[in-house]
C-alpha cells in the first residue's frame with residue numbers, strides 16, 4: 001500500500017521524537033512492502049516565527065490531502081507567561097482541530113509491567129489499568145462565544161453542545177465499548193449544567209441501540225477521585241471537551257508511563273496521531289526526549305487509519321522489547337542503568353524490528 | 354462566650370455525624386466556659402420531603418441569624434438517576450451558598466501520620482502534603498445563564514466572572530498565603546478561556562500588594578497531574594468554582610483520609626462548616642459512619658468563626674489521640690482491629706477531651 005502522511009513536528013522536542021517515529025515507520029513500511037510519502041508542514045511557535053500564524057493555510061491543505069497526520073508537540077516558553085498575547089501556538093492547535101473536524105480525541109491509559117513501579121500510585125491500585133477516554137474535541141466551552149463586558153470588568157465563556165455533537169461522539173464510545181469489555185462511563189456534571197443534562201439524555205436514548213453495553217453515569221468530580229483510587233475499575237469513558245482535558249491529563253500520570261502514552265484525534269476529514277506529552281522546551285535539542293509515545297502513536301496510525309494491525313503489533317512488540325531490555329531514555333532509566341539518547345532508542349527499534 | 358449555631362444535619366449519615374460533632378462541641382464549650390445554642394433546620398432531601406423545597410426560607414433565616422452554620426451532608430439516591438428532576442437536593446446547596454454569600458470554600462488536604470498508608474499514593478509521594486484550596490463558590494458556570502435553544506437540540510451554560518468576584522477570592526488567598534509559606538498558585542485555563550484571563554490579570558495586578566508572596570500560574574490540566582505526582586509541592590491554591598469542584602475532590606482522595614477532611618465556606622453573611630464527604634446513603638442509620646471530618650469541621654468553626662484557637666487545638670488533639678489509639682470506625686480500622694461505632698467514637702472523644 002501507499003500512504004501520504006502529513007508530518008507536523010511542531011516545537012521543542014517535537015522534531016526529535018517525530019524523527020524517530022519516522023525512522024520506525026519507514027522501517028515497518030519497508031518490511032511489509034508499503035510506501036510512505038511524508039510531507040512536512042509547519043505548526044505552532046515555529047509557524048508563528050516563520051509565517052506569523054500558528055496553523056498556516058498551507059499546512060491545513062497538506063493535512064487535508066494526507067491519509068493521516070503525525071504530530072509532535074507545540075508550545076514555546078516565550079508564549080507561556082502571556083496567555084492574552086494576540087497570537088499563540090495553542091490557537092493553532094484549536095484551529096487545526098476545528099478545521100480538520102477532529103471531534104474525538106482517543107486517549108488510552110495503560111500500564112507496562114516493567115514500568116509499574118514508576119507510578120505515583122501503589123502497585124495494587126494501578127495494576128491492570130487499561131482505560132480509554134474519548135474526549136469531545138471541537139465543541140464546548142473551547143469554541144463557544146467568549147469575551148468581555150462592562151469595560152472589561154466582566155468576562156464570559158459559553159459552553160454549547162448540540163444533540164448531534166453529543167451523538168457522534170457517543171456513537172464512537174458505544175462502538176469502542178463493543179470491541180472491549182462493553183462497559184461505558186459517561187462523565188458529566190448533570191446535577192449542575194444544562195449541557196451535561198443534554199449529554200446524559202442523549203446517551204441514555206442511545207442505550208437501546210447497544211443493548212449489550214452497560215452504561216454508567218458519573219459526575220466529573222467523582223471520576224476525578226476514582227481515577228486515583230481505582231483506575232482499573234474503568235474501561236471506556238466519554239466526556240465533553242473541558243472535562244476531558246482535565247481528566248485525560250490526570251489519567252496520564254497515574255500509569256507512571258506518561259512518556260509512553262499515544263493518542264489519536266479522529267473525525268470528519270482525516271485523523272491525527274500524537275504523543276500526549278508536551279513540547280518539553282528544557283530538553284530541546286539535547287537528544288534526551290523519550291520517543292516512545294510518538295512511536296506508539298505511529299502504531300495507532302497504522303492500525304486505525306490504515307487498518308494494518310500486524311504492522312502496529314510489530315511496532316508495539318519492539319517497543320516492549322526495548323523496555324524489557326532497558327534500551328530507554330533517561331526518564332525511564334534506573335538509577336545505575338545506562339540512559340540512551342533519543343536517536344539511539346530509535347536506531348535500536350529499527351534494528352530490532 | 355455565647356454562640357448561636359445553626360445545625361443543618363441534612364440527609365443520609367448527616368444526622369449521625371452531626372450528632373457526634375455536637376457532643377464534642379458541647380463538651381469543649383463546657384470545658385472552656387462557653388455556651389452554645391443550637392438551632393436545627395431542614396435542608397436537602399429531607400427538606401424536600403417535609404416542605405417541598407431543599408432550602409426553605411425558614412432555614413435561611415435561621416442561618417442568617419446564627420454566628421455560624423454546622424452542616425452534615427445532603428443527597429439521597431432517589432434523586433440520583435434523574436438530574437433533570439424539577440426539585441433536587443443539590444439545588445438547595447447552591448441556593449444556600451448563593452443566599453448566604455459563601456463565596457470562598459476553604460478545603461485543606463493534609464495527612465495524618467498514622468493514616469498515610471491508606472493513601473492510594475506511595476508514601477514518598479504523599480508524605481508532608483499540607484495544601485489548601487480556596488474555591489470560588491458563588492460564581493462561574495454554576496450560576497451563569499443556562500438553557501436550551503433549537504427545540505431543545507442545543508444546550509448552553511455560561512461561565513461569568515467579574516473582576517470584583519475574582520479580587521475578593523484572591524484577597525483571601527493572598528492573606529492565607531501570608532499566614533503560611535507565602536506560596537500561592539492561581540489555577541486557570543488562561544490559554545483557552547476569557548474568564549481565566551480575567552482571573553489571571555486580576556491576580557497579577559494584586560501581586561504588588563503582597564510583595565512577599567510568590568505567585569505561580571498553572572493550567573488546570575497541569576494541576577490535575579501534579580496533584581497526583583507531587584501533592585506536597587503545593588501550598589495555597591485559588592481557583593474558580595468548577596475547577597475547584599474537580600480538583601478539591603481529586604485532592605481529597607490522595608491523602609487517604611477523606612473521611613477526616615473538614616471544610617469551611619466563608620463569605621458575606623456567615624460561615625458554614627462541613628465534612629467534605631457526602632451523605633453516604635448505604636450507611637444511613639447503621640451507626641458506622643466516620644464522624645471525624647465533622648468533628649474537625651467544628652474545630653475549624655471554633656478557630657475561624659469564633660477566634661478560639663485553644664478550643665480548636667483541643668479538639669484536634671483528641672482526634673489525633675483517637676487515631677493513635679485506634680478508636681476508629683470501620684473505614685479506618687485495620688483488618689484485625691476492632692471497629693468502633695460512630696457514637697462510640699464520639700463518646701470516646703468527649704471522655705478524653
Ligand SMILES: CC(C)[C@H](C(=O)O)[C@@H](O)C(=O)O
Nearest residue numbers: 090091093094245544545574
Ligand atoms: C494547549 C491546550 C489548548 C490543549 C487543550 O486544552 O486542549 C492541551 O491542554 C491539550 O489537552 O491538548
Ligand SMILES: CC(C)[C@H](C(=O)O)[C@@H](O)C(=O)O
Nearest residue numbers: 191192221443444446447598
Ligand atoms: C452537589 C454538587 C452540586 C456540589 C458542587 O458541585 O458544588 C458538590 O459536588 C460539592 O463540591 O459540594
